[in-house]
Amino acid sequence: xxxxxxxxxxxxxxxxxxxxxxxxxxxxxxxxxxxxxxxxxxxxxxxxxxxxxxxxxxxxxxxxxxxxxxxxxxxxxxxxxxxxxxxxxxxxxxxxxxxxxxxxxxxxxxxxxxxxxxxxxxxxxxxxxxxxxxxxxxxxxxxxxxxxxxxxxxxxxxxxxxxxxxxxxxxxxxxxxxxxxxxxxxxxxxxxxxxxxxxxxxxxxxxxxxxxxxxxxxxxxxxxxxxxxxxxxxxxxxxxxxxxxxxxxxxxxxxxxxxxxxxxxxxxxxxxxxxxxxxxxxxxxxxxxxxxxxxxxxxxxxxxxxxxxxxxxxxxxxxxxxxxxxxxxxxxxxxxxxxxxxxxxxxxxxxxxxxxxxxxxxxxxxxxxxxxxxxxxxxxxxxxxxxxxxxxxxxxxxxxxxxxxxxxxxxxxxxxxxxxxxxxxxxxxxxxxxxxxxxxxxxxxxxxxxxxxxxxxxxxxxxxxxxxxxxxxxxxxxxxxxxxxxxxxxxxxxxxxxxxxxxxxxxxxxxxxxxxxxxxxxxxxxxxxxxxx
Amino acid sequence: xxxxxxxxxxxxxxxxxxxxxxxxxxxxxxxxxxxxxxxxxxxxxxxxxxxxxxxxxxxxxxxxxxxxxxxxxxxxxxxxxxxxxxxxxxxxxxxxxxxxxxxxxxxxxxxxxxxxxxxxxxxxxxxxxxxxxxxxxxxxxxxxxxxxxxxxxxxxxxxxxxxxxxxxxxxxxxxxxxxxxxxxxxxxxxxxxxxxxxxxxxxxxxxxxxxxxxxxxxxxxxxxxxxxxxxxxxxxxxxxxxxxxxxxxxxxxxxxxxxxx
Numbered sequence: 001x002x003x004x005x006x007x008x009x010x011x012x013x014x015x016x017x018x019x020x021x022x023x024x025x026x027x028x029x030x031x032x033x034x035x036x037x038x039x040x041x042x043x044x045x046x047x048x049x050x051x052x053x054x055x056x057x058x059x060x061x062x063x064x065x066x067x068x069x070x071x072x073x074x075x076x077x078x079x080x081x082x083x084x085x086x087x088x089x090x091x092x093x094x095x096x097x098x099x100x101x102x103x104x105x106x107x108x109x110x111x112x113x114x115x116x117x118x119x120x121x122x123x124x125x126x127x128x129x130x131x132x133x134x135x136x137x138x139x140x141x142x143x144x145x146x147x148x149x150x151x152x153x154x155x156x157x158x159x160x161x162x163x164x165x166x167x168x169x170x171x172x173x174x175x176x177x178x179x180x181x182x183x184x185x186x187x188x189x190x191x192x193x194x195x196x197x198x199x200x201x202x203x204x205x206x207x208x209x210x211x212x213x214x215x216x217x218x219x220x221x222x223x224x225x226x227x228x229x230x231x232x233x234x235x236x237x238x239x240x241x242x243x244x245x246x247x248x249x250x251x252x253x254x255x256x257x258x259x260x261x262x263x264x265x266x267x268x269x270x271x272x273x274x275x276x277x278x279x280x281x282x283x284x285x286x287x288x289x290x291x292x293x294x295x296x297x298x299x300x301x302x303x304x305x306x307x308x309x310x311x312x313x314x315x316x317x318x319x320x321x322x323x324x325x326x327x328x329x330x331x332x333x334x335x336x337x338x339x340x341x342x343x344x345x346x347x348x349x350x351x352x353x354x355x356x357x358x359x360x361x362x363x364x365x366x367x368x369x370x371x372x373x374x375x376x377x378x379x380x381x382x383x384x385x386x387x388x389x390x391x392x393x394x395x396x397x398x399x400x401x402x403x404x405x406x407x408x409x410x411x412x413x414x415x416x417x418x419x420x421x422x423x424x425x426x427x428x429x430x431x432x433x434x435x436x437x438x439x440x441x442x443x444x445x446x447x448x449x450x451x452x453x454x455x456x457x458x459x460x461x462x463x464x465x466x467x468x469x470x471x472x473x474x475x476x477x478x479x480x481x482x483x484x485x486x487x488x489x490x491x492x493x494x495x496x497x498x499x500x501x502x503x504x505x506x507x508x509x510x511x512x513x514x515x516x517x518x519x520x521x522x523x524x525x526x527x528x529x530x531x532x533x
Numbered sequence: 534x535x536x537x538x539x540x541x542x543x544x545x546x547x548x549x550x551x552x553x554x555x556x557x558x559x560x561x562x563x564x565x566x567x568x569x570x571x572x573x574x575x576x577x578x579x580x581x582x583x584x585x586x587x588x589x590x591x592x593x594x595x596x597x598x599x600x601x602x603x604x605x606x607x608x609x610x611x612x613x614x615x616x617x618x619x620x621x622x623x624x625x626x627x628x629x630x631x632x633x634x635x636x637x638x639x640x641x642x643x644x645x646x647x648x649x650x651x652x653x654x655x656x657x658x659x660x661x662x663x664x665x666x667x668x669x670x671x672x673x674x675x676x677x678x679x680x681x682x683x684x685x686x687x688x689x690x691x692x693x694x695x696x697x698x699x700x701x702x703x704x705x706x707x708x709x710x711x712x713x714x715x716x717x718x719x720x721x722x723x724x725x726x727x728x729x730x731x732x733x734x735x736x737x738x739x740x741x742x743x744x745x746x747x748x749x750x751x752x753x754x755x756x757x758x759x760x761x762x763x764x765x766x767x768x769x770x771x772x773x774x775x776x777x778x779x780x781x782x783x784x785x786x787x788x789x790x791x792x793x794x
Contacts, residue, residue: 383663383694386612392658393644397651402644404612405630417630422612422642438632440581440588441625466579473722476732501733505720506580531626533585533736533757 001125002166003108003144004156008121009061009097011153013090014043037152039064046084049092050077060092097121105263111144116163116260122170124163124260131159141176163260164252165190168201168220187253194252195221202248208238212245223249269303269362271295278317278354282346285314285355289342292360293335306331306368312342314349315357322349329394329423330387331366337388341395390422411481413442413497413529436479437499439509439530446527449510458512459498465528470502478512493520499532507532571684571691571698572714574740575705578624578673582720582738583701588634589757589767591667591699611666612640614659618652619645620673621703640666649676653683660690660698667697675705685711707743715744721754 005011017036036043046066050057057077069084080087097120105123108115111134112127127140134140141157148155158169160179169177173194181189194201197220199212217223223231223245231246238244241251241258250256271292279285289312300307308331312324324345332338384392393402403419407429410416451460452469462471477498485492493514501507509530514520572590576583591613615628622645630638644659646652649672659668668691672679679702688711691698700712707717718740726734737756744750757767 383661383696384658386662386664389658389662389665390642393655396654397644397646401646402642404642405628407630407638413629413631419643426639434635436631439629440585440632441627442629442632443626444623468579474731474733476726476729499733501723505722505737505739507720507723507733507736530629530632531579531581532632532733533581533588 001111001127001140001144001157001159002118002163002170003123003125003148004167004170005101005104005121005123005148005153006156007061007063007154008101009049009092010047010063012093012097012100013047013049013061014038014063015152017042042088046071046087048077048080048087048089050089051092051094057089060094094120102263106265109265110147111140114262114264116262118167122167124166127159137178137180138176141178145176161186161190162252162254163258164203164248165194165254167203168194168197168252172197172201187255190253191220191224191249195219195224199245202245202252203242204245204248205242208243208245217245220249220252269296269299269305269307269365270359271299272357272359274357275355278356280351280354282349285346285349285351285358286339286343288358289346289360290335290339292358293338293342296360296362297333297335297338300333300362300365300368301370303365304367304369305362305365306333307338307362307365309362309364310338310342311359311361311363312345313359313361314355315359316351317353317356320350320352322355324349326395327364327399328387329390329421331368332387332391333368334388337391341391344395387423410484412484413438413481414446415484437476437532439507440533442530443528446511446529449526449528451526459500460510460526463510463526465508470506470508472500473503475500481511491520493518493524497529571688571700571712573684573700573702573710573712573716575702575707575715575717577719578621578703580720581625582718583703584625584628584669584671585736585757586716586718586738586740586755587669587699587701588637589755591669591697592634592637593767609666610640611664612642613637613666614642614644614655614662614668616644616646616652616655616659616668616670618649618672618676619647621671621701624673624703625671648678650678653678653687656687656698656700657690660687660696661694662696663694665696667699670698670700671703672700673703673705675702675708679708681709681711684709688712712744713746714742714748717741717743718755724756724758 014036043063044065046069047063048059048066048071049061051060052058055076059071059073059075059077059080061073062071066080066084066087069087071080071084071087077089101117101119101121101123105115105117108123108125112125112130115123115125118124127137131137131140134143137159141159144157145155156170156175158166158173158177158179160166160169160177161181165179169179179190179193199218199220199222200209201220204212212218217226228246235244235246238247241247247256251258273288273292275288279288292312296307296310308328310326310328312326314322316322324342326338326341326345328341390402399421402422404422404424405417406420406426408416408418409430447465449460450464451462452464453462454460459475459477460472462469464470475498477500478496479498481495481497483492483494495511495513496515497509497511499507500510508528509532510526510528512524512526514524516524574583574586574590576586617627627645628641628643630641633641644652644655646655652670652672656668656670659665687698687700707715718738721737721739723737724734726732735756735758737754739752740755741752742748742750755767
């Protein structure tokens with residue numbers, strides 16, 4: 001069965017808008033579950049969903065009012081505005097549509113054992129041998145249509161022996177079409193029955209469709225009119241099915257199998273305990289947590305995974321639910337480690353009259369191979385691993401406290417490094433220039449210094465920083481660093497950096513913001529930015 | 534990496550010449566190879582001396598584990614932990630990647646804590662981690678948590694796990710501490726630059742070792758030079774030298790040469 005959600009993007013947009021009048025009470029008859037019905041409220045006016053392209057905004061989807069005004073998809077927004085000046089625009093959400101489609105694919109498994117996504121707005125469900133559960137294929141289609149309509153989605157459905165034929169019928173055939181082959185040559189019959197459909201029903205790329213139209217082949221039946229050899233020769237170097245009409249036609253008739261990637265829901269690893277008596281004390285809670293962690297680890301081991309994020313949920317007797325969340329720096333399957341990190345977070349748990357149920361869910365897991373546990377090696381003797389150490393630090397100090405500096409392509413000193421999670425991979429970076437001297441430590445903000453006496457070329461001879469006097473004995477510079485004009489305001493001043501050493505051997509990195517008379521403010525100011533080794 | 538600390542003071546001349554015999558061949562010698570555990574460095578907060586000396590000493594004293602063979606320093610790719618409490622980070626800034634020694638740049642894991650108690654926790658967790666090359670801590674002032682007990686705890690953990698800890702105390706009084714080596718360091722005028730007489734050269738520090746076990750306390754002028762391949766070498770002298778450092782920085786061990794002066 002092929003399901004074509006013909007207006008997926010605009011339907012999703014409509015369902016996410018608030019209703020016209022929020023005063024509607026759920027008990028009144030006009031209430032529709034808080035969703036905007038088609039042609040009501042904002043949907044009554046022309047609306048287009050746009051995406052940004054290199055040549056300006058382009059229209060991704062339009063509603064019915066806009067279609068009537070002459071707006072089509074893939075138009076430039078400027079052209080659409082000329083046709084329909086009052087059109088309202090909203091950004092398209094392609095990633096959200098894809099995520100929605102994935103959820104729909106799992107949901108559609110109510111009609112068959114497995115389903116596949118058909119990007120960008122379709123679903124394929126295998127209903128072989130399942131239709132009688134709904135009272136026949138016709139009743140199955142009616143049921144599916146009603147269920148989709150109840151969710152507020154416009155859908156076209158078709159059932160056919162092959163995925164390609166079902167797709168063609170859903171997109172270009174009559175409503176709720178069913179193609180059942182009774183003859184002893186089903187391939188021939190499919191080709192025969194689908195011959196009036198347009199060439200676009202073959203799921204071809206746009207440029208191939210153009211070629212076919214130029215060749216004068218407009219309908220599927222036209223393909224059987226010319227010899228198979230001629231088609232093989234014409235498209236002999238097109239390997240992908242979407243570029244080869246013959247391959248697509250063979251898939252449509254079932255002469256060539258078409259592999260599909262099924263969508264399967266994968267529930268996260270979860271363990272829970274119901275307790276005979278509610279517990280109120282931390283020591284007992286830790287015992288239960290230990291049991292749960294051991295069970296969760298066994299479950300993860302069976303899947304070959306390690307947990308990255310674990311949720312610990314406790315149900316209280318009076319109905320309150322308390323949740324504690326833990327994130328790990330690397331995939332882990334060590335129950336002692338998990339328990340230890342959780343105990344850090346359980347201190348301020350409000351027990352009330354006690355907890356009666358507890359659950360541990362590994363909501364984010366990563367593949368982790370089985371590893372040999374070293375005999376006789378304990379943490380006390382041989383120390384913890386780096387990932388465990390970072391977990392412990394991040395749990396107590398917060399995830400932003402443990403960081404690692406990575407280089408970033410910028411000449412501005414404070415932008416030349418960025419901070420990221422310590423175990424994330426290093427981003428690719430260009431080699432920095434080795435002849436530049438950079439300070440060992442950089443102040444979070446450059447601090448103003450008070451220049452007391454300057455040499456004629458502008459370098460301070462004596463300055464005051466944090467209340468103490470410094471006499472410059474040696475200096476090197478300037479190293480001029482221009483502002484990044486592509487991201488900063490035009491009035492940003494350039495910086496001249498100097499490495500200096502004062503009378504007591506303290507080495508600093510000073511800079512002067514701007515030049516006298518550069519037209520970007522008054523006299524240039526001096527700052528201290530870094531401390532050399 | 535070759536390195537040496539030498540004292541040419543009259544009292545310690547004999548000890549140094551004995552030490553110099555141990556130094557040669559200097560390629561196989563590492564300063565304080567017997568040193569395990571924790572060291573304190575007291576330094577002013579307005580300069581980066583403390584952190585720089587900590588890095589230099591940590592590079593010179595690679596980690597030795599019980600019964601494990603230590604990889605040579607050049608091939609050591611283990612990360613190191615740099616813990617700063619908030620006050621220290623405000624006082625002296627945060628580590629700056631392009632300014633770190635080249636072989637340490639990609640290995641720095643930085644922890645910033647809100648107070649000294651959290652910093653002590655982070656230091657202890659770092660010491661107990663087997664995958665770290667060394668741990669550097671920076672704590673400003675004399676907070677109440679940083680007492681003798683805390684210091685003793687850190688030192689014992691560092692000795693037990695064999696991870697060197699260099700704790701930099703910015704703007705702090707010399708309080709009680711259990712560390713095996715306690716330095717008091719300030720910056721010293723740098724060596725003359727090889728290319729530009731007006732420019733600051735290789736950094737030097739004047740460091741007073743005021744408490745040590747197994748070594749005689751004294752004052753040294755320590756300098757660190759980075760060679761072309763990114764590895765640094767730390768050298769020490771008992772008196773400030775002017776001008777001769779750049780000329781002598783060849784294959785010859787400066788430490789071995791120092792007593793002859």
